Amino acid sequence: xxxxxxxxxxxxxxxxxxxxxxxxxxxxxxxxxxxxxxxxxxxxxxxxxxxxxxxxxxxxxxxxxxxxxxxxxxxxxxxxxxxxxxxxxxxxxxxxxxxxxxxxxxxxxxxxxxxxxxxxxxxxxxxxxxxxxxxxxxxxxxxxxxxxxxxxxxxxxxxxxxxxxxxxxxxxxxxxxxxxxxxxxxxxxxxxxxxxxxxxxxxxxxxxxxxxxxxxxxxxxxxxxxxxxxxxxxxxxxxxxxxxxxxxxxxxxxxxxxxxxxxxxxxxxxxxxxxxxxxxxxxxxxxxxxxxxxxxxxxxxxxxxxxxxxxxxxxxxxxxxxxxxxxxxxxxxxxxxxxxxxxxxxxxxxxxxxxxxxxxxxxxxxxxxxxxxxxxxxxxxxxxxxxxxxxxxxxxxxxxxxxxxxxxxxxxxxxxxxxxxxxxxxxxxxxxxxxxxxxxxxxxxxxxxxxxxxx
Numbered sequence: 542x543x544x545x546x547x548x549x550x551x552x553x554x555x556x557x558x559x560x561x562x563x564x565x566x567x568x569x570x571x572x573x574x575x576x577x578x579x580x581x582x583x584x585x586x587x588x589x590x591x592x593x594x595x596x597x598x599x600x601x602x603x604x605x606x607x608x609x610x611x612x613x614x615x616x617x618x619x620x621x622x623x624x625x626x627x628x629x630x631x632x633x634x635x636x637x638x639x640x641x642x643x644x645x646x647x648x649x650x651x652x653x654x655x656x657x658x659x660x661x662x663x664x665x666x667x668x669x670x671x672x673x674x675x676x677x678x679x680x681x682x683x684x685x686x687x688x689x690x691x692x693x694x695x696x697x698x699x700x701x702x703x704x705x706x707x708x709x710x711x712x713x714x715x716x717x718x719x720x721x722x723x724x725x726x727x728x729x730x731x732x733x734x735x736x737x738x739x740x741x742x743x744x745x746x747x748x749x750x751x752x753x754x755x756x757x758x759x760x761x762x763x764x765x766x767x768x769x770x771x772x773x774x775x776x777x778x779x780x781x782x783x784x785x786x787x788x789x790x791x792x793x794x795x796x797x798x799x800x801x802x803x804x805x806x807x808x809x810x811x812x813x814x815x816x817x818x819x820x821x822x823x824x825x826x827x828x829x830x831x832x833x834x835x836x837x838x839x840x841x842x843x844x845x846x847x848x849x850x851x852x853x854x855x856x857x858x859x860x861x862x863x864x865x866x867x868x869x870x871x872x873x874x875x876x877x878x879x880x881x882x883x884x885x886x887x888x889x890x891x892x893x894x895x896x897x898x899x900x901x902x903x904x905x906x907x908x909x910x911x912x913x914x915x916x917x918x919x920x921x922x923x924x925x926x927x928x929x930x931x932x933x934x935x936x937x938x939x940x941x942x943x944x945x946x947x948x949x950x951x952x953x954x955x956x957x958x959x960x961x962x963x964x965x966x967x968x969x970x971x972x973x974x975x976x977x978x979x980x981x982x983x984x985x986x987x988x989x990x991x992x993x994x995x996x
Contacts, residue, residue: 599623599632600885602892603658605647607640610841611662611711611875614909618896621905631892640664651677651880659883660893663708665699665874669957672702679879679886680705684894688916692898693871695952696915700876708876709897712912714836715943715950716769716859716870719843723853724831727752738798738860745807748831755830756807758821759799761814761976763967765835765872770795772870772951774862778966783956785992787966788985796974796981803975810975822846834859836872837913837943844911844934851934858946869946871953913943920944961995 606612612635619633636658638646644667650657651671663671671678685697685706693713700708720732728751730744745756759766768778776791786792802808809830813820816835825833826847843854858868877897879889896902903914904924911931919925925940926932932939970988973979 597628597630599630600888601632601634602660602883602885602889604633604635604660604662605643605658606635606637606662607643607664608662608875609637610910612637614905615896617909618902618905619892621901622892622895626891629888629891631888644670647671647880651882655882657880657882659879659885659889661878661880662875663700663878665710665876665955666960666963668700668708668876668955669959671878672707673957676702676705676707677881678707679881679883679890680707681709681879681890681893682706684890684898685709688894688898691918692915693917693950695871695950696874698952699874699955700878708878709893710874710876710915711897711906711910712838712874713915713917713943713950714838714872714874715913715946716834716836716872717942717946718832718834718857718859719839720832720855720857721825721828721830721850721853722855724748724752724754724828728831730831732855732857735857735860737864738862741860742802742805742807745802745831746805749807752831754828755809757802757832757834758809758811758816758825758830759803759975760816760971761810762972763815763817764963764971765816766799766975767792767796767966767971768953769834769836769859769870769872770799772872772953773859773867775867775951777954778962779954779956779959781954783954783958785958785962785989785996787962787970787992788982788989793982793985796985800974800978800981804978814972814976817842826850828853838873838911840931840935840939841911844930854935856935856939856942858942858949867946867949867951869950871950913940917947920947958992958996962992965991 604615606615615635616633619631623630644664647657647661647663648670682705696710696713697706697708700706700710718732722732725732725748728748730747735741735744741756748754748756771777771792774791774795776786776789778785778787780786799808803810811818811821812824815821816833816839822842824830826849843850859870861868877893879886879893883889898916900916900919903916903919904922906912906914907919907925908929913920920940920943926937965988970984973984974981
């Protein structure tokens, strides 16, 4: 549709088809991409990303993100928007900026009152910094509230303050077990027999004895081997009132059990001390351990960075702590927000609702990003079983697992103190527990004291 040599008569036919709503995205998400002087990926979209003619003048919307895949998604949704709404075309100028730099730059722009984009991604752990005092983000209640019956409410609640919504997540972030079935088969272990965390110890010993490999890995720093596990038990790092609760007894019990698994060599501390490190991915790609629990969005790490495990990995619910207990936890997240510096707030809202709340947008979130979309009705849509790189890697029963646990995903508390809590837990408490093997009760109580003093 970008070929300027198309005869005029054919162009007219194409225009009528477009206006009739027959157009589809051509899937070209890389058009007009270039690098700026800082090496950041940007998009120069021209007058209309779809290449279709329109009598309306495109409205330029700027967007900042810290994930290039997010940028590509937004660009494709802008193309789709223009095809479906030729009367309100947009010219999306999206930019990918490194994580810390983007959040700092955005916060400074909002505080100074100038220089902010129309739309911006804000990561969950950074969000409390953006609603201190008077939020400089646009309230989104008018587009979110009509969709609350259709979406996982907790995934917008975490981006709210004083009953006002300021962001919409990409995904639920349901935490699941990733099992290396080849290793389990060698050990004679059926993953569907692992229903409780006590089974992890039982079958973990069998895997270790039969294969010499650890059953599971834990992060030596970070939150992903701690937060989902305590969330399963109706606990958290912060309570609803914003008070730190890292030394709650259930949290201590959880870490005592996990440390015991490491001492028994049933579990291993991840090489590189994190699940998102090159060392760990190389270790797993070579069949280093039989399992790991991580949020659903970690699937893309497997498909893109651990290619040798294709066809060997399967996805199942997390073990519960007790019969009838929760078998998942919603973790991580990035919200699309609109800044109050935008001169096109109404259009930015319409586009955000289309990209992040509509059924069509949520299906594209799965197809393009491999995320578990917040609109749960699409989980059972036939589109979720269509062949793609994720089904080719893990099989076509991925969303069967999610449907099984969709009512077992606890919300988490994100409050003003949360960034401080995240820092203390992942950079201080977890290294002491898993790397230095210090007593979890002592470590978590000391962490709690630090946080109370900082509050």
